[in-house]
Each structure stands twice: as C-alpha cells, then as structure tokens.
Amino acid sequence: MLSNxxxxxxxxxxIITLIIFGPKKLxxxxxxxxxTLAEFKKSTKEIMSDEESTESKNS
Numbered sequence: 001m002l003s004n005x006x007x008x009x010x011x012x013x014x015i016i017t018l019i020i021f022g023p024k025k026l027x028x029x030x031x032x033x034x035x036t037l038a039e040f041k042k043s044t045k046e047i048m049s050d051e052e053s054t055e056s057k058n059s
Contacts, residue, residue: 005013021029 017026
C-alpha cells in the first residue's frame with residue numbers, strides 16, 4: 001500500500017503536515033512516533049520470544 005505513494009505523494013503529505021502542525025511541532029511528533037515504534041518493536045520481540053519458549057516446553 002505505502003509503496004505506491006512515491007516521492008510526490010510524500011512531499012504532499014509533508015506539506016499538509018507542516019500546515020496542520022507547524023514547523024515547531026514536527027520534531028516532537030517525530031520523536032513520539034519513533035518512541036511508539038520502538039516500544040511496539042520491543043513488545044513484539046517479547047511476544048515472539050515468549051511464544052518460542054512455550055513451544056520448546058511443549059515439545
């Protein structure tokens with residue numbers, strides 16, 4: 001889905017984001033998104049490791 005956006009689409013999204021939030025808020029928004037993605041990645045790794053340990057106990 002996102003692979004079909006292309007460079008012009010990303011530029012339009014960036015311009016709309018600048019208009020809505022302003023240039024001062026963009027670093028805060030980027031930081032929040034980065035922290036959210038890092039926490040999601042950490043949680044999924046924990047779930048996968050729990051699942052693997054459960055499978056090894058059952059075997």
